[in-house]
Amino acid sequence: MLPGAAAVALAAGTTFAAPAAAQAPAAPPVTVAAPLARSVAQWDEHTGRIEASARVEIRPRVSGQVTQVHFEDGALVRTGDLLFTLDQRPFQIAVETARAEVARAEARLTLAEQQVQRYTPLVAQRFAPESEMDTRRSSLREAQAGLAGARAALRQAELDLEFSEIRAPRPGRVSDRRVDAGNLVQQGITLLTTLVALDPVYVIFDASEAHYLRYARAARGGSRPAGSEAGAAVQLRLLDETEFSHNGRLNFVDNAFDARSGTIRGRAVVANPDLFLTPGSFARLRLFAGDTEALMVPDAAVIADQSGRAVLTVGPDGTVAPRSVQLGPLVDGLRVVRSGLGPEERVIIGGLHRARPGSRVTAEQGRIGPSPLAAAK
CATH class of the missing domain: 2.40.420.20 (conserved putative lor/sdh protein from methanococcus maripaludis s2 fold)
Structure with missing residues (x-):
């Protein structure tokens, strides 16, 4: 047999196994x-506007001429710090006049008391008529009233003298001065400057009716403080901040919805010890809406x-x-x-x-x- 034929015969007698079926890949x-x-x-987030917790317009309580301004524009002041001084000479004269009038009234009262003391035994012994005693007693009462009026006028004059020094009624930051030394100012009319309280500050925001109803129902269910008096938690983030790092409390909710916008005004109070929060600026406010x-x-x-x-x-x-x-x-x-x-x-x-x-x-x-x-x- 030829070698090639043997190879063919060998191949024909050899049994080959069928290829195994392909296995599916395992699930990852x-x-x-x-x-x-x-x-x-x-x-819930809202857009809020920062406002001063108090704003005071500083106006004179007496009329006069400004002699000195004692603060720098925009300065921080404490309660009682001197801001303006008016010309005090007219008020000092008024005080001296009032004191003299008090002395005159005291002299009249002393004389009236002496006359009553002198006429009392005379009337008792019927050496003087009763009508004369009535006149002396009336004069005594008039002298007493005159002294009381003179003393009241003195207190008013002293008060006007005190008002000639215009002081800060509370701590805060003053604006710029609106008058300079030498100007005449009128009682209760001329605006001298303004003062705003900066610690704490208020944050004003508007909530929709849907938000308000959800807050009210959450408060009724006990998952949120009821009413503004309980002080729902508030967090504040300024426009350039990424975290709500300022904490406060809700302290006021208005008593009616705005008919034009359908929103209700809320107010939160936020501590501002470093005076960084500035009235008039905007911020994002996050209001606690309840646990769920x-x-x-x-x-x-x-x-x-x-x-x-x-x-x-x-x-x-x-x-x-x-x-x-x-x-x-x-x-x-x-x-x-x-x-x-x-x-x-x-x-x-x-x-x-x-x-x-x-x-x-x-x-x-x-x-x-x-x-x-x-x-x-």
Whole structure:
């Protein structure tokens, strides 16, 4: 037999095994966990305007000529600090005149008392008529009234002299002076300067009717302080800040809605010890709206799709399914899910890049908890 024929015969007698069927790839592993259910504080954000807690227009209480200005424009002042001085000479003369009138009234009173004392025994012994005694007693009462009037006039003159020194009625920051030394000012009319109190400050904001009703129902249910007197918590963030670092309390809610805007005015009081918060500026205000039970997931577990935000869940058979959700704020590093997710859902919190909607995965059980950074704060 030829070598080639032998090779063919050998090949014909050899049995070859069929190729093994191709094995399906293993389902990729992912980490899943049920949403964390806990009570969280709900906050609503509003645009607020900072106002001074008190604003005083400094006007003279007596008329006169300004002789000296004692403050720098925009300075911080304390209660009783001298701001303006008026020409005091007319007021000093008025005080001296009033004192002289008091002395004259005292002399008249002394004479009237002496006459009453002198006529009393004469009337008792019938050496003088009773009508004369009535006249002396009337003169005594007139002298007493005259002395009281003179003393009142003296106090008024001394008060006018005191008013010639115009002082700060409370601590705060003054504006610029509106008059200079040498100007005549009129009692109660001329504006000298303005003073604003800066610690604390007020923050004014407008809340919608829907917000107001939600606050009122939360207060009725006990999850929020009732009424402005209880002081719901407020947090403030300036326009160039990223954190709500200023704390305060709600201290006033208006008694009616604005018919044009459909909003109601609220006011919060915020401490300002460093006087950095300036009246007239705007800020973001966060108002405590009550505690509520919420589901929370890691912020990294949230994905974006065409309809908005969603999380991926794993069904009992290992199939990945998306769930469209409505999200709330971040609390302790976790994102609040307002709606769209059930408490028993298995949310993918690890290996998200290996999961595709409709595909199968191998679910490994995990746990959702506050982030370490949030817990450390």
